[in-house]
Amino acid sequence: MKPYQPHKLPLNDIDWSKLIDLMGKANRYIARYDGLLQSVINPDVLLAPLRTQEAVQSSKIEGTQASLKDVLEYEGDQDVEEYKKGDIYEVINYRIALREGREQMQTKPLTLNLIRKMHEILMHDVRGNSADPGNFRRIQNFIGTPGSAIDNARFVPPAVPVMKEALGDWEHYMHHEELDVIVQLAIVHAQFEIIHPFLDGNGRMGRILIPLFLYHKRIIHEPVFYLSDYLESHRSDYYDALKDITDSGSWINWIRFFLNAIIVQAEQNIKKTRAIINLYEQVKKEVTESTHSQYAIHCLDTIFIQPIFSTNYFSRNSGIPKSSVTRLLDILVKEKVIEIAQLGAGRRPTIYAFKRLLTIVNG
Structure with missing residues (x-):
């Protein structure tokens, strides 16, 4: 299988008519959620458990087994089984990386350099910490079953020179004024996963970018829109929708999946908050x-x-x-x-x- 050649951004062939029914609803739900966020006087206190739950769910998509209860017990000084600690550290790192992004973005824009810094935090002293944390890959990687060869890969990301060019294009697109920000977020997330710029941790890093991008675009006042609960419970559909981009070259199914995820998760986030x-x-x-x-x-x-x-x-x-x-x-x-x-x-x-x-x- 040859390395994938990613689409140039911005996409010039989006059929917006096939998205209009979900676009309006997704934007309304995000606006309603942000209105609620603005009423939270002390978000660092009230939203702390939701941040931990997001970190748990995003890490679970990548195979960790730690539950919210496990993480809270560990942080609250209760003894936990030794075999759980590696997964717990991954969850804690996720939360720290997200907080670092938020703090840096008080004075700086969302950039590749900030993403590298967050990735370094994400991978610190956990599974994958030997996979060059904080640096974009210098070698070819691929996605497949453990132990399989690149010839049998499910997906082969872009070759390194193409990856570097695509990353620059992707960073520029983050600052582009797209017709709809939520559709833009769908494209930003998917393109990051397709480029697969790190040797490990790409999935978690891509999901951290979801609230940070909304914060970057000033769609929400706090980077606390968490989508991993939905993505974890629809994991097969999530991967299939992403794969449809690289298999067929069409983005519509993926964008519709993502917009629907935003709507469902926003409704749940509103209720919980x-x-x-x-x-x-x-x-x-x-x-x-x-x-x-x-x-x-x-x-x-x-x-x-x-x-x-x-x-x-x-x-x-x-x-x-x-x-x-x-x-x-x-x-x-x-x-x-x-x-x-x-x-x-x-x-x-x-x-x-x-x-x-x-x-x-x-x-």
Whole structure:
């Protein structure tokens, strides 16, 4: 199989009439979601579990087995099985890379250099860390079953010289004013996966770019539009739609698949975000009235950021004096704001869970 020759961007043969029914709806749902985002006063707190869930789902598409519960338990100081840690680190790296992109984009545009930096973070000390993290590939790669040869590959990305030219073309297209930004995002994501510029981590990197591109285009005010939940649950359709581009040369099926994914996921994101906002206000009242403490909001924000946690974690990260921690946690348990997931014994701390939030995030 010969290396693929990618289309030049922008595409000059899009049949927009075949997309119009989904374009309007996708843009309306994104706008509705962004309107909700703008009402979130403290997104770093309220949206933290959704960021972790996105990282879990995107990594799962690539074969990791870590669940949201596994990651939260690990970060909340609970012991996890050794064999899970590699997958957990991949999830954490995904979240850190996304945060790095967001922070850099406060002062810089979305560029190939920033993407290389995020890729380096994504692959740090995890599976694929020997595959030249942070650098575009210098050799031919291919996609196929493990152990197969390039002759039996499912797809062979562009040769290195073509890849370099296509990447420059792709970066330029990100700053192009397309007729529809969501369609442009569909093309940006697919073209990145087709170019396959890294030796490993291309799928995760391409999905990180989805919220960052919307943020780059000022379609959303925070880069928190997460699509991996839909892509994971429609994994075969996702890959088939991408493959249809390289098999047939037609982009329509892929763009329609992507627009529909945006619509469905936006609706779910709206429901989850609204439910989290409502829960925050409800629990804020419960915690304030039950603790009568100046540290009520500290308690509230800590359990929203980390809904599975140990006594030690809470003491370290809440900003509450150690002398008040036990009393406040006891009150939260008594009032059924949180519950004990695992009772401490000896040097092992008690583990708590904020199950109402976990239920929302898990859908």
